[in-house]
Amino acid sequence: MATSEEILSRVSEFDSERSDRRKAAAHQVGDLARRHADLVAESEAVQRELAEILAGCDDVISLTELAQFTDVPEGQLAHWRDGAKPGRGRKRRTGPRTPATKERVQRNTPSRHTPHEPVLQELPVAQGFVDEQVPAGVS
Template sequence: MVTSENEITRRIEERDSERSVRRAQAATVVGQLARRRAELAGQVAELERELGTVLTEAGDVIDAAELAQVTDIPVADLTRWLEDATRSSRSGKRARPRAKTHGASGHRSKAATEPPAARTAAQAPAESAEAAAGAAHS
């Protein structure tokens, strides 16, 4: 016997309902775990910053190798925390790289300061010869 249209619809809705409940449960658990993970990652990052600060401050009396010996903490971990602390304390203080517009003499060449259209046809071959000579000496 063939199932009626109403029965088919009811069965599909029932299966969809069960599936929707399971999907909602899965999404809820994943969301909770992800939030918990983010909180723990923040706590770990803060602990590593504190470790780096302590290592930096104690660096004049004990180094990472000696700390590794007395604490059984791998020297690689101690070094990473120390480097992360010194790297973050220097961030924003690095000098910007300068544009390479200086010639071999260390002075800015006229070609570097003038737009290409400002150079005459006679200057271009002379500059090419200078560049070739400079490359030969490198």
């Protein structure tokens, strides 16, 4: 069995290795996070500049011509150019919602507008069905 001093020594040794690895990991993550933030900022600046140039030169050269000359796909050029424009908001419905199809299942529940009146619905009659009285005892 290990003595108290040996136990403390082992724990300290284990903790120092772990501590060194933790310090190294934190240092690397911090450096890479700063580098990433710098690259994102640089990329955004380049995209803004591209957007401004593409928006400003549309009167002298089309995106199709630019795509031919630069080998950059026209869709990518349009994406960069449109990046300078503010995004459109989500479309809002102005009228009442309408069902996707006119054929909807009818419910046996009251309407929202007439909460106290029962809803009556006409049921289709099968062809060849004769309305006869049902004999007593048969349901």
